[in-house]
Amino acid sequence: MTVIPADAGRGGEPPERRDGGDRPGPKLFTLDQARRELAQRECAEFGHDVTVLRDGWGQPARLVCDRPCGHPGWMVLDAGAPDLHLELLRAAVLDLWADLAVAYLGSESQPREASVACHGLMTRIQDIARHIGPVEPEKVPPLVVTTGLYELVHAAAGCEVQVPPQVMEAAWSALEQSTGGKAARA
Numbered sequence: 001m002t003v004i005p006a007d008a009g010r011g012g013e014p015p016e017r018r019d020g021g022d023r024p025g026p027k028l029f030t031l032d033q034a035r036r037e038l039a040q041r042e043c044a045e046f047g048h049d050v051t052v053l054r055d056g057w058g059q060p061a062r063l064v065c066d067r068p069c070g071h072p073g074w075m076v077l078d079a080g081a082p083d084l085h086l087e088l089l090r091a092a093v094l095d096l097w098a099d100l101a102v103a104y105l106g107s108e109s110q111p112r113e114a115s116v117a118c119h120g121l122m123t124r125i126q127d128i129a130r131h132i133g134p135v136e137p138e139k140v141p142p143l144v145v146t147t148g149l150y151e152l153v154h155a156a157a158g159c160e161v162q163v164p165p166q167v168m169e170a171a172w173s174a175l176e177q178s179t180g181g182k183a184a185r186a
Helices: 030-047 084-105 111-134 142-146 148-158 163-179
Strands: 050-054 060-065
Touching: 050 084, 084 111, 084 142, 084 148, 142 148, 142 163
Parallel strands: none
Antiparallel strands: 050 060
């Protein structure tokens, strides 16, 4: 195991030991702990190095730190949003739609676990949809549009939605592009 003194590059007394050791001396880290600690110190001193993650439609959706500092990242919200509460719910429901697409894809390899996960996610999406209404189909992953999940989930929530043909075509195109043309149209 590789260890690095915790106070390397800093003056003063070393903080409490994290490795559970009872030996006197500086706190020691494993190599993974040292990487994270260094990243946290760099982010605290210089700021995060961010990467923009885009949704299935190519729109910015989240910012994440490239360093392994453990920061969860930031959601990208419309700065001109009149009601921040609704905007936060919209951002949360978009994350749930993305999670639903991932769970749906896992349904072939682990049907029971994926089915339970999908049901839980659909229930949460329905609860939010009853409060804020449906999100635009252009903002959810193309997979949930092309499989009919978008309409099914909203119908169960009592929200009537219809995916316009041009949005459905764009979803199929995005899905085919991301799968290298292997997506089969229904």
